[in-house]
Amino acid sequence: MILSKEEITLKKIALCVKILRDEYNVTLSEFYIDTGIHLARIEQGKTNITISTLQKICEYFNITLSDFFMMMEKI
Secondary structure, three states: OOOOHHHHHHHHHHHHHHHHHHHOOOOHHHHHHHHOOOOHHHHOOOOOOOHHHHHHHHHHOOOOHHHHHHHHHOO
């Protein structure tokens, strides 16, 4: 199965979010309680998130959107 560019991007976003959450040792429940954002479907690459949601995720982990996108480029 060949993935579209959009699917590849969603998978990269998902992996970056999962890596950040693991690095900060934050559970899905903790993240939801703190932000109101459900990460499960995002981390599965099944949800196309908005830039404002991504901004909130980055703020939670104290990184910039630029840092996040640089992280994505390394994958």
